Amino acid sequence: xxxxxxxxxxxxxxxxxxxxxxxxxxxxxxxxxxxxxxxxxxxxxxxxxxxxxxxxxxxxxxxxxxxxxxxxxxxxxxxxxxxxxxxxxxxxxxxxxxxxxxxxxxxxxxxxxxxxxxxxxxxxxxxxxxxxxxxxxxxxxxxxxxxxxxxxxxxxxxxxxxxxxxxxxxxxxxxxxxxxxxxxxxxxxxxxxxxxxxxxxxxxxxxxxxxxxxxxxxxxxxxxxxxxxxxxxxxxxxxxxxxxxxxxxxxxxxxxxxxxxxxxxxxxxxxxxxxxxxxxxxxxxxxxxxxxxx
Amino acid sequence: xxxxxxxxxxxxxxxxxxxxxxxxxxxxxxxxxxxxxxxxxxxxxxxxxxxxxxxxxxxxxxxxxxxxxxxxxxxxxxxxxxxxxxxxxxxxxxxxxxxxxxxxxxxxxxxxxxxxxxxxxxxxxxxxxxxxxxx
Numbered sequence: 001x002x003x004x005x006x007x008x009x010x011x012x013x014x015x016x017x018x019x020x021x022x023x024x025x026x027x028x029x030x031x032x033x034x035x036x037x038x039x040x041x042x043x044x045x046x047x048x049x050x051x052x053x054x055x056x057x058x059x060x061x062x063x064x065x066x067x068x069x070x071x072x073x074x075x076x077x078x079x080x081x082x083x084x085x086x087x088x089x090x091x092x093x094x095x096x097x098x099x100x101x102x103x104x105x106x107x108x109x110x111x112x113x114x115x116x117x118x119x120x121x122x123x124x125x126x127x128x129x130x131x132x133x134x135x136x137x138x139x140x141x142x143x144x145x146x147x148x149x150x151x152x153x154x155x156x157x158x159x160x161x162x163x164x165x166x167x168x169x170x171x172x173x174x175x176x177x178x179x180x181x182x183x184x185x186x187x188x189x190x191x192x193x194x195x196x197x198x199x200x201x202x203x204x205x206x207x208x209x210x211x212x213x214x215x216x217x218x219x220x221x222x223x224x225x226x227x228x229x230x231x232x233x234x235x236x237x238x239x240x241x242x243x244x245x246x247x248x249x250x251x252x253x254x255x256x257x258x259x260x261x262x263x264x265x266x267x268x269x270x271x272x273x274x275x276x277x278x279x280x281x282x283x284x285x286x287x288x289x290x291x292x293x294x
Numbered sequence: 295x296x297x298x299x300x301x302x303x304x305x306x307x308x309x310x311x312x313x314x315x316x317x318x319x320x321x322x323x324x325x326x327x328x329x330x331x332x333x334x335x336x337x338x339x340x341x342x343x344x345x346x347x348x349x350x351x352x353x354x355x356x357x358x359x360x361x362x363x364x365x366x367x368x369x370x371x372x373x374x375x376x377x378x379x380x381x382x383x384x385x386x387x388x389x390x391x392x393x394x395x396x397x398x399x400x401x402x403x404x405x406x407x408x409x410x411x412x413x414x415x416x417x418x419x420x421x422x423x424x425x426x427x428x429x
Contacts, residue, residue: 038307041307041308041309042306042307042308044302044304044309045304045305045306045309045374046306048304048365048372048374049374052337052363052365056337150307151305151306151307151376154306155376213335213336213337213367214334214335214336214337215336215337215338216322216323216324216336216337216338216339217323217324217338217339221339222337222338222339222363225339225363226339226363229361229362229376232306233306236306
C-alpha cells in the first residue's frame, strides 16, 4: 500500500503530464489548421497538372515512343520505396502505420526475390524500419529543420529520385505517406510514382477529348517536360498531406492522453482520500482505546 | 474596352492570381504569345521569363515565371509555374542565385542534350536579368 505522501507525489506528476499533453494538443490543433490550409492551397496546381497529364497520357496509351517515366523500364526487378513520415513522435499510430505498410510491401517483394531500396524521408520512418530493413535503406532525408514544407524540399527529393531512375538504379518507385481524411482518420497510402499511372477518368473532366488542344511544342515534348515535374508535385502533395495527417494524429493522440490522465487523477484522488480517512479513523480508535484503558 | 477572360496563375504552393483580365502575354517555349478572350484550346510549356498581364483598366502587371506550362481550355487560361513572383517583389539576389544554379547545372551536365538544355536556361535567365536591369 503506497503511503499518503507517495500518492500525493503521483497525483502531482500525473497533473504535470496532463498539462503537457493538453498544451501539445492545442499546439497541434493550431498547426493542423495551417497545414490544412497549405494542403488546400496546393491542390489547384496538382489537380490541373493531373488533368493535363491524364489528357496527354490517353494520347500516348500503348505507343512505343511513350516516355520512359510513363512506360517504365519494362522490368520490375528493383523497387524503390520512398517512405515519408514525420520527424517527431507522440502522434499515435501515424508513423508506425506508414512504416508498417511499407514494411509489409518490402517483405513481400523480398520474398518474391526482388531487390528493394528504401529512401526514408523523416527520422521516425527510419527508426521504425532500421531494425528489420536497415540494410536496404540507401538514404535518409532529414526535414527536421524545415518548419513549413516548401516546394523546393519536395523538388529536391523528386530530382534525387529522377537522377536515380536515369542511372537505371531502380525500375519501380512507390511513395508511402498518409492521406489526411479527417482529424481522427489518416490513411496510410502507397502511390506508384514511376512508371506514372493516371486515372483515365480524370481526362474527361477537362471538357472535350484531348485532340481539341493545340500543343506547343508537340505532345511528346510536353510530356517529356511535365512528367519529371509531376514527380516533384506528387512528392510535394504527399509531404503536405503528411504534415496535416501528423498534426491531426497528434491532436487526437494528445486528446486521448489528456483524458486518460484526467481519469488517472480521479482514481488516485479517490484512493488518496480513502486512505486519509482510514488513517484518521485508525488514529481516533487508537486514542479512544487508549483513553478507555486508563 | 477590351473583353475580359478568366486567368489563373498557380504555383505549387498557392494560387497567386485568379482574376478577369484583358490580355496576357506568356513566355512560351516557342516564343511569346498573347492571349485574348476566346483563344483556342492550347497547351504550351513556358520558358523562364516575364509574364505580362493587362488588367481591365489597361495597366500592365508583370510576373517572373519559371518552369511549368500554360493551358487554355473553355476560355480559361491557367498558368502553372514552379516559381512565380511579381516583378516588383523579385530581388536581384534571387535572380543571381538562379543564374548560379544554372551555371552549376551546365557544369554538371553529362551529355550534349542536358548541356544544351542547361545552356538555354542560363541564357534565358540572363535575358531576364538584363530585362530587369534595363527596366
